[in-house]
Amino acid sequence: MTGEISGVETPTPSKRINSFRMIKEEILRRVRDRVWSPGMLIPNEEVLAQEFGCARVTVNRALRELAQTGLLERKRRAGTRVAAHPVREARMEIPLVRAEVEAMGAAYRFTVLSREVGAAPEHIRGRLQLCSDAEVLHVRCLHFSDSRPFQYEDRWICLSAVPEVREVVFSDMGPNEWLVRHAPFSEMEIRLSASASTADEARLLGVAAGDPLFNFERTTWLLDQPITYVRMMHAQDYQMILKS
């Protein structure tokens, strides 16, 4: 680029609204400026496409994504409205413990507290929708941030879904990390809650018995096949952040 000519023309020639991102922003602007207010029907895809000078599919993608986050509501025949209705969605990134700890600039390590194969107890069978003779691997780990306990993990893995795990000892890699690498999933359910720590939990996490814990329980499936159920506990200084 030796002969750099900056003349009358801008290098980025003041684009039309013809990308789905620009359309999303334009829609947001109109909602913010009350051009379209909650509950109001907005023009249909065809009309917007003509106005923006783009293909209908492009408008469709923009509106679809805005509807997915809950800002718009769409129904066939009825058209698209600005949501006057409250169901909103947030997306949450599920981090690896290791990444979470290292992101804070601390050193990560973990220890395996116990590891045994056997029949699943009743409440675990319920969570994983298992029949009564299903075998599971039960692993308990403690994860550290520098030298301080960070998370107590209590995990159950379906051996029918992940037979290879029977022989794995989790020396280099924690169960979560191992599973992520070897047993992908497509569905999950997460439960979040607060509880008072039991004596055991308090001892492991280095807090006083009865202190508040933040609980993160997760069950995962691949198609209809249950993979694992885990309960992860954090002391009360922990904060989970979600966006969008």
Added chain:
Amino acid sequence: MTGEISGVETPTPSKRINSFRMIKEEILRRVRDRVWSPGMLIPNEEVLAQEFGCARVTVNRALRELAQTGLLERKRRAGTRVAAHPVREARMEIPLVRAEVEAMGAAYRFTVLSREVGAAPEHIRGRLQLCSDAEVLHVRCLHFSDSRPFQYEDRWICLSAVPEVREVVFSDMGPNEWLVRHAPFSEMEIRLSASASTADEARLLGVAAGDPLFNFERTTWLLDQPITYVRMMHAQDYQMILKS
């Protein structure tokens, strides 16, 4: 439909894999059956489109959505892989308190504990990215499930973004419900944590001081304009559920 002929042909003529949903399922099946295992490069869109007998855009949409949930990882030039990497996303539906209570079959009501207009304190200005002379409406409410306290809500609303709210008294409708109807948002940030209740919080929620609370803090924006920051507290029997 008088002359109904059900002959050799099935009315649903055993479809090809030519919808993005079917493609998603087929991909999941191959991942589950280890045809493609974590970390592995899968065929590119062009090739898959040929195999499935559909357009590349259709494959693109299927792969894009699977990548969005974290099952696949995509990079230009590098191609698409089954995630060997753990960043997964969950979507969370944000319910209205009213709906949440009524879904449990309980009667909902709420009371306004306080309501005042003024300058925002430092920590709220930080959360909402406000300049120091910005005016806010501060509302505190208690929400009940039947006659039991269910949620304590401590909310700050930017008057510059939502000027109409200055005159609203929240008699029929709580602040959340009102805002949802009158002040749409496009971005939000949620923070979840556990804490020990203060004396005040405990009194309001009908628990013992120091008992664990589940905290749900949310800040919302419309484009870059901050709308509201709210902290919602629940006693420890509360559980928040996320899916996918």
Added chain:
DNA sequence: GAGTGGTCTAGACCACTCT
């Protein structure tokens, strides 16, 4: 029946990134 969103196709060009 008719209007709206939902989706697919075939082709094209662009943007990123690896070599």
Added chain:
DNA sequence: GAGTGGTCTAGACCACTCA
């Protein structure tokens, strides 16, 4: 430079739902 995903276009048909 070349391969891969990212996106847009123009046109088409389908599916749902309201009148």
